[in-house]
Each structure stands twice: as C-alpha cells, then as structure tokens.
Amino acid sequence: MLATVLGTELLKLRRSTITWLTWLAFSVAPLVGGLFMWILKEPDRARAIGLLGAKAQFAGGSADWPSFGAMLAQMTGVGGMILTAVITAYVFGREYADGTAKNMLSLPVRRELFVAAKLIVVVLWFAALVIAIFVEGVAIGLVLDLPGFSWGLLGRIAGDVAFSAAMCCLLAADAADRRLLRGIRTRHHPRADAIGARGEEGAR
C-alpha cells in the first residue's frame, strides 16, 4: 500500500512548476561557486570587468578542486536547509492550500502512510536536486579547468555533498513537524497552520 500511496504522491507533482523553481534556485549554488573560482583564478580579468577580486580572495580558499569541492558541499548544506524546508512545506502544505486535505482524511488509507510517502517524496525530490547540482558543479569545475583534479578527490567531494544532503533530510523530517507525527499517534488532526508555520520558519 505504501508503494501505491507513494505512486500517487509522485503523480501529484506532475506539471508542477515548483519542482523546476527549486532546481533553478539550487542551480545558483554551483554557479556562484564557479564564479568565485574564476575570480580567484583570474583576478586581473575579473577586475577588468568590474568584479571585486578582493572579496573573493577574502571569502577564502584558492582556485582548485579541493576548495571548489568544499564550497559545493557547504552550499549543498546551506541551500539544502532552505530547500528541504520549502519542499516539505509544499508537499504537506499544498493539501491544505488546494483544499484536498479533507478528502485525504476520507480515503481508506491510514494517515501514517500519507506522511511516510510524503517524506519519501521530499527525500527523492531533494536527492534529485543534489545530484543535478553535483553534476552541474563538476561540469563547471571542468570548464574552468581547475587544478588538482583526481577521481579519488571527486569521490570525497561526492561523499561530502551526500553527507550535507543527508543532514538536510533529517531537518526535513523535523520541518514535517514532530507535532504532526505526535498528532497522528494521539488521534488529533495535523494542523495546517502548524505545518505552514514550521515550513516558513525553516525557510527564513
């Protein structure tokens, strides 16, 4: 039954613009990382087109794969905290925004299954974003021809990014609201405002 519910939860995302919006927003991360690397690598050219080299230098690091990788992992963590909150708020909150929550309660499906399926959707959605961002980041690194590339290092970067992403997913479970999960156990209805408020809090 969980598979069925998960299937319908994924179907609900069809033609939704917010999936693309989260991808666009997250794609800023490797682009900014790449821009920093480029400024560090070619400060003279950057200054010539009006970009402040000093600030990039101040941000720390040097133009090579290890610091670019660290930047990617860090941005996955920072961006991921916001994005998982947004995604979680959307996946749960839309049922209230669209008014479909009441119909869910009238279905012959246990509420726990909806919550579980929705959390899985959040993780799958975010994982897809992280993979996309990682691939984009590596492509940008290769285009910039940063020094110090090795497959072993790439593996370590992938590990760091995955770890940051996993930490964000734990946050998502929290953003889904401990009150919501407890509410299910105590037979109270999950409260719409509780989910919305927590989601926004996280986003801020």
Added chain:
Amino acid sequence: MFDRPVGRGRSNDLKKVGYLVESATAYPNLTVRENLEIQRRLTRSPASAVGHAIGLLRLDQYADRTAGTLSLGNKQRLSLARALLHTPEIVVLDEPANALDPAGIVEVRDLLRTLAHDRGVTVFMSSHILAEVAHLADRIGIIHGGQLLEELDVGEIQARSGGYLDVRVSDPERVRALLVERFPAVRIEAHQGALWVLGTTDLAPEIARLVVQAGFDLRSLTPMAEDLESYFLRLTGGPT
C-alpha cells in the same frame, strides 16, 4: 457505520464512503483524469472506474484539461465524480448543486436519485437551498444553531407544511380535546397559545361551527399556506 464503530483502524470502512464537503477541490496541476486516477488508486478501484466516473458526470470533453483551468461548475462535477468513483454505499455531500448551471442541477439531482433508488446508496446531503432538498430527500433533518431541531420523513413535512389552520380560542386545551375527539384523523398541535390543525385548510367552517356551538370564543381562524422554506423559518424562529 455498517454496524461497526467509526474510528482508528477502521479506515477500510471508508472504502464504502464517498465524500464531498465544503467547496470543490482538486489538484490544480493535474488533469481531470489524473485527479480521478489518484482517487482510484487510493480506493483500490478497478481501472475502468475513472472512465465510468467521467461518463457519469459528463466530464468527457474536459478529461485531459488541468483542474486549475476548469470552471467552478466543472470543478464541482470533478469533485462529485471523485466522491462517486469507488461506487460507495454511503455518500456524504455538502451543497452538491453548488456552482452548477440549471441543467447541471437537474442532472446531478437525477443522478443522485438513481443512485439512491436503483442502487440502494444512502445519500446524506446538506444544503441551505431548501427547494433542492425538497426535490431530493426522503427524510429531512432541520439543523439550526448547531441543534437538530427536527428529523422527519418528507411526507410528514409535507403534511405539516402543506397548509394548516391557525386557530385561536379562549380555552385552547379544552378546544383541542374537543377537536381531537371530533377529527381523530387530523393532527392538532398546541403552539404558543394557538392550535394548529395540520395538513388541511378545508375544515375551517366545521371547526368554527364546533367551537362556537361548544360555547368557546373563536378569536381567529386563519388558513396558512407554507413551503419548506417558511416551515423552516417558523421552526427556527423566523429570519434573523
């Protein structure tokens, strides 16, 4: 429900319940067909159920439009289709005629009547459009201020609201006893100092004669006509 308590762990019983409460709702980014497909999968209904529900509510030409682009009336049809998709035995509907055009109202009314009479589906319907209720219901409950004031078969409501005589006399209690004795088949109720002779206004001359001959004062005798709406207003204390 179905001779069993409703509560947790009973969600399988919900398979036999169709539900449309408050406004029409749907996932706006999904088509009519996809919205119904979600309901079909979650109620474990056969694959043919979606097409059947689309046909039932005549949504064929909108089947592949996203729900967000539907008119309010068609969204209402979609919600009704979703409530009926899994051939429930109990259907709970709030204002089913909401936002429908006049032809749609008749269509949905016929559909619900067919479900109830031919397939034995129990339809619970709440509405403040009393003409609509009068068209459809077999049994009517009147709720006001959160209280169920009355629950009656529709025939009884008609008997009560088909017209009545408002009789005001000097001694209502004794006159009532007199009238009950004289007209055993007629319902007579005491109502705030007045007597209501329900279901008919034809007895006015006889009652007048009887009251006067028995030596009571007849202060007024008023034939009243009433539809469900004024019946409701009388019961709930008038328009406020």
